[in-house]
Amino acid sequence: MTKLVLAIDDDKYVHRVIEESLAGFCQLIHAKNGEEGLRQAYKYSPDIILLDVEMPGKTGYEVCRELKNNEQTKDTPVMFLSGKSELPERVKGYNAGAADYIVKPFNTEELMARIRVLYQYRQHSIKLKNDVERAQNTAEIAMIDSGDMGRIMRYVGQTYHAHDVQSLSAHFFEFFRPLNLDVVVAFWYQDVGVVCTDDGGVCPLEQELLEKHRYSNRFVDFSSRTIVNYPKVSILIKNMPLDDVVLYGRYKDLFPHILEVTNAKIQDMEVNEKALAQAHAVGNAFNELSSQLFVSSEAREEAVAKLTTQLSELRALIQHDPAFAANQALALQVEQLEQTQLQLTVLNDDLAFIKHQLNHIIESRSELIDSLSKIATPEHTQDVTSQTDIELF
Incomplete structure (x- = not known):
């Protein structure tokens, strides 16, 4: 459906700019002053009205107020065209009943975008x-x-x-x-x-x-x-x-x-959203830490097993070779390696306990996220007492 736009302005150059900007985008009606603009508005009932502020005779503000006081045009969106960009001028336009305000000079893309927004706003308002x-x-x-x-x-x-x-x-x-x-x-x-x-x-x-x-x-x-x-x-x-x-x-x-x-x-909604995001972040960090511990613990267990095998082979070699058995320095090194093996075994046990605790934390974190998610998006809500069921006092 083609948009019908009424342009009310005493400047012929502005009409030409609008004509060139909106060619093929909408159908245009032109009026050179406020009185003519009001007649055109009542006759054609346009979808959108572009209205100059400063004009001979009726000003744009006066025209806008008359449009808003008329039953036929009161819901038609009005966009002021003005060379003044200060907020008080925009407030004055809004008080007169305008829906938007564009500052001259404007470019084609801006004008088309604003008209598109106003048209959608108008159609949605009518529908609802x-x-x-x-x-x-x-x-x-x-x-x-x-x-x-x-x-x-x-x-x-x-x-x-x-x-x-x-x-x-x-x-x-x-x-x-x-x-x-x-x-x-x-x-x-x-x-x-x-x-x-x-x-x-x-x-x-x-x-x-x-x-x-x-x-x-x-x-x-x-x-x-x-x-x-x-x-x-x-x-x-x-x-x-x-x-x-x-x-x-x-x-x-x-x-x-x-x-x-x-x-x-x-x-409260912001706090819940932040808490949920933080719970996800902490959980992800624990998951990553647990994965790294799992990989490194496997490597340590393999190293301890390899060290144990090598120590067993070394002890057997010493027991069967008198030359090695008489070497006190070698015996001392073997004893130190056995102590290192014992320490590594204890360390692996400690790391296994840490992994167990991390898994427990991860499970608790999952339960926390489930609880926060249910608070944020509950599956079922109870009906709130209607207004007629309220006992006043």
Whole structure:
């Protein structure tokens, strides 16, 4: 299916660059100002809109806000084209409703890559929209029967059975659905940001904002958005009720409980993963050491056996040859070799005991790895009590 892209810009040169960059990649509609762009958007319902910031008449921000306030175009991804690259400008674009922001001049590969991401984001959002609405309706019914504390308790129980980011995020979004909040979450797992949304689509600006504000204050409010930061998890609330003081206060009291639990769970997952990796490393080292001891002990046993045979032959030669029997120096050397033989025999016995202990350690290590693996990926999990089964107090 051909992508339909609307380009709104007052610069003819930019239109030509876009035309050349996207030739054969998508179908283009051109508009030279904001008013014409709005008419084209309402008429053709494009998949993606490229929007200049500075234009005569309506600015790009004004056009974007009108698009987002219109039922027909509110879900159409908008990507701003601007010569300004500072973060405040990007935030301003995001507040106006944009999904991405590209700085002029741009190259063909960058523009195509960003359009491809936005198109996939758009198609995925459309596909999951009905499922999300049904899930929200179900969660709203559950909300009637459960208060905040009951749902927090349920979430704590669910996290006990979550052992990867994917399952943890599923429980995380289940908690937020009844609140009618549009949430983007970033799990800072092993210092790598894993960004998720309930419908599976994350626009580039949302990910950039979470990364830029990761080390900012605990609560960061801008427009109707709020970012809440913890060391291992950050969330972006896209429709925070800043104008409702009571509801906003309730949410600010509620979110730390959920994020503290999530933060602790991420840390626990990291510790388990590190412990499992260390157990594997220690086990591998012991296996290698055991193999080397096995090879070297065989060589020593062969050497001791050979020495024993040679000593026996030497004793027989001395006993049957009077010339050798009278040689006291030779007799002393034989006695010293016999002592060396005895020491080597004792050493072999000690090494045999060490090998036995190493095998015992290796077996214990295997049991430890099995236990850690079961903790990380359990075969069976118990169902957590549903929200309607929670008795509130």
